[in-house]
Amino acid sequence: MSTIPGLERPGPVPNDMTRPFWDACNERRLVLQNCTACQRLHYPPAQRCDQCGSADNFQWKEVEGKGHIDVYMVIRDSRIRGFRSAQPINFAVITLDEDPGINFLSNLPGTPPGEVPVGAPVELIFEETSTGQLVHEWQVVT
Amino acid sequence: MVSNTGWMRNQEGLGLWEHRGKVAIVGWGQSHIDRRWDGVSLDRSCGGLTKEACLKAIADAGLSLDDIDGLITSAETRAEQTWAPRPYFDPPYDTEDGLTFTSADWIQRELGMKNVQYRVSDAPYIGPMMGLAAQAVGDGLCETALVWYPMVNLAGRYGHNNPQNNSDEAPGPSAFTLPWGYQSGAMFNNLVIFQQYCKKYGKSHDGLADLCLNLRRNGLMTPWSYYALHEPYQLTREDYLNGRVIEEPLVIYDCDRPVNTCAAFIFTTAERAKDLRQKPAYVLNHAQNGGRGRSTMATLEEHQEAVASLARKMWEGSGLGPDDVDIFNPYDGYLTFTQQFLEGFQWHGVKWGEAHDFYADDIRVEGPHPFLSSGGNNGTGRTRACLFSDSLEQLRGTAGPRQVTTRNDTALAGCNTPDSNGFLMLSKHPD
Numbered sequence: 001m002s003t004i005p006g007l008e009r010p011g012p013v014p015n016d017m018t019r020p021f022w023d024a025c026n027e028r029r030l031v032l033q034n035c036t037a038c039q040r041l042h043y044p045p046a047q048r049c050d051q052c053g054s055a056d057n058f059q060w061k062e063v064e065g066k067g068h069i070d071v072y073m074v075i076r077d078s079r080i081r082g083f084r085s086a087q088p089i090n091f092a093v094i095t096l097d098e099d100p101g102i103n104f105l106s107n108l109p110g111t112p113p114g115e116v117p118v119g120a121p122v123e124l125i126f127e128e129t130s131t132g133q134l135v136h137e138w139q140v141v142t
Numbered sequence: 143m144v145s146n147t148g149w150m151r152n153q154e155g156l157g158l159w160e161h162r163g164k165v166a167i168v169g170w171g172q173s174h175i176d177r178r179w180d181g182v183s184l185d186r187s188c189g190g191l192t193k194e195a196c197l198k199a200i201a202d203a204g205l206s207l208d209d210i211d212g213l214i215t216s217a218e219t220r221a222e223q224t225w226a227p228r229p230y231f232d233p234p235y236d237t238e239d240g241l242t243f244t245s246a247d248w249i250q251r252e253l254g255m256k257n258v259q260y261r262v263s264d265a266p267y268i269g270p271m272m273g274l275a276a277q278a279v280g281d282g283l284c285e286t287a288l289v290w291y292p293m294v295n296l297a298g299r300y301g302h303n304n305p306q307n308n309s310d311e312a313p314g315p316s317a318f319t320l321p322w323g324y325q326s327g328a329m330f331n332n333l334v335i336f337q338q339y340c341k342k343y344g345k346s347h348d349g350l351a352d353l354c355l356n357l358r359r360n361g362l363m364t365p366w367s368y369y370a371l372h373e374p375y376q377l378t379r380e381d382y383l384n385g386r387v388i389e390e391p392l393v394i395y396d397c398d399r400p401v402n403t404c405a406a407f408i409f410t411t412a413e414r415a416k417d418l419r420q421k422p423a424y425v426l427n428h429a430q431n432g433g434r435g436r437s438t439m440a441t442l443e444e445h446q447e448a449v450a451s452l453a454r455k456m457w458e459g460s461g462l463g464p465d466d467v468d469i470f471n472p473y474d475g476y477l478t479f480t481q482q483f484l485e486g487f488q489w490h491g492v493k494w495g496e497a498h499d500f501y502a503d504d505i506r507v508e509g510p511h512p513f514l515s516s517g518g519n520n521g522t523g524r525t526r527a528c529l530f531s532d533s534l535e536q537l538r539g540t541a542g543p544r545q546v547t548t549r550n551d552t553a554l555a556g557c558n559t560p561d562s563n564g565f566l567m568l569s570k571h572p573d
């Protein structure tokens with residue numbers, strides 16, 4: 001379960017392209033596709049490199065779980081069942097320190113809704129979803 | 143023809159549009175507008191409103207049903223969310239044609255048109271659809287096209303009944319968004335970008351209040367609008383600042399009101415337009431954007447580059463520049479991304495980060511900067527077509543109390559979001 005009271009996240013369903021990503025999450029590791037020709041990270045997973053167009057040079061690369069809070073909003077009226085029982089809830093965009101062009105979503109477990117320190121560093125954690133699949137989350141470094 | 147995108151002008155470097163000034167809009171019709179269909183009155187159903195708009199457009203142009211040889215519409219009427227409960231008798235029935243959309247075949251049959259040779263029922267939403275229509279007439283696929291766009295608003299809350307939003311699972315691409323509460327691009331990604339804008343330029347949500355109030359004012363000066371007909375009073379600044387929060391900081395007044403209505407337009411050749419009833423609005427170019435950002439959320443910089451590219455495409459194809467655009471009606475539903483269009487097209491010299499200051503200046507229709515003279519979707523209800531119909535009225539000089547006092551030779555209009563849209567450049571003059 002999530003550490004955010006009332007939150008029931010839908011569980012990601014892996015497919016052929018994304019299974020290595022989700023399997024790594026279950027091992028509490030964050031891996032991204034890296035085009036070895038361009039040295040360019042891709043997230044969410046893509047069929048081919050958005051720079052060189054090639055599908056042949058992708059390798060999964062574990063990244064360090066460090067990022068920063070870019071911006072946020074607060075969900076007060078969600079359409080998603082598992083979120084209606086947890087609102088108000090933060091919805092933040094996290095940039096990856098290794099490549100700030102890569103961004104992730106986060107509900108910032110541990111940070112009260114609306115009290116988000118924009119620009120603060122965050123670190124990678126993992127949370128359980130409705131299906132048991134783990135997902136990557138971020139929490140403010142204290 | 144429509145399933146491919148070969149007709150689009152969605153790349154830079156295409157040069158002057160080959161049909162520049164050779165296609166014109168010569169007719170417009172707007173139906174009655176309601177919040178929702180009552181489920182009973184057939185003349186207020188999607189089909190009934192579509193017939194009303196189409197007949198008005200044909201009459202406005204001074205044409206007859208027999209003059210129409212092209213029919214173009216979109217199935218994207220906002221009722222395509224199949225999870226919305228239907229307000230009529232239970233299935234099974236074989237079609238919703240005429241109830242939640244109106245196909246070309248349906249309208250041809252209902253109006254008894256005999257000379258139609260070109261039919262498109264699956265055009266995109268109205269922004270790109272207007273470009274498709276201009277291109278079709280220019281390419282000679284038809285001479286005189288009837289183009290209509292119904293908006294259908296079924297009862298019930300958007301998305302709450304969507305099976306995906308009530309599932310324990312997040313399949314496909316949603317696996318990377320849904321587990322964190324992400325819903326729709328227009329609302330969520332564009333609100334993220336609005337927050338990035340405020341952070342970068344030191345602005346805040348309050349800076350949209352002047353735009354919101356002026357759009358409602360323009361909408362109340364539009365006789366057919368939802369607000370003129372059903373809620374004929376002005377909003378106050380306090381209303382806006384205390385609006386019900388949807389996703390903080392987005393409030394209810396940033397969101398255009400879904401409605402039940404239809405608008406129709408007549409496109410024809412410049413040659414045919416010469417002796418028709420209305421002063422033609424010549425199409426100088428159409429341009430489209432379609433793309434997405436690099437990562438989970440597109441960023442402010444990516445959307446700014448998208449709109450800058452759209453502007454370059456529009457200048458290149460029309461032969462005009464920022465100083466040549468008199469009437470400017472970009473999309474405003476949600477209110478949070480309109481500023482990207484204003485700054486990207488540099489209308490009235492507005493640069494990146496300056497939109498809120500511009501809103502706080504005089505943007506009334508009688509003033510020097512009559513931005514969104516249509517009242518937009520926030521002022522008239524979510525018709526999307528108001529952006530184009532006001533542009534036509536302003537060029538014709540028939541906008542009544544909304545008529546601008548500035549030059550009115552050209553008009554630029556389009557929707558929807560900065561990264562996904564279609565725009566049209568119109569002019570009183572073909573050259």
Ligand SMILES: [Zn+2]
Nearest residue numbers: 035038049052
């Ligand atoms: Zn590459």
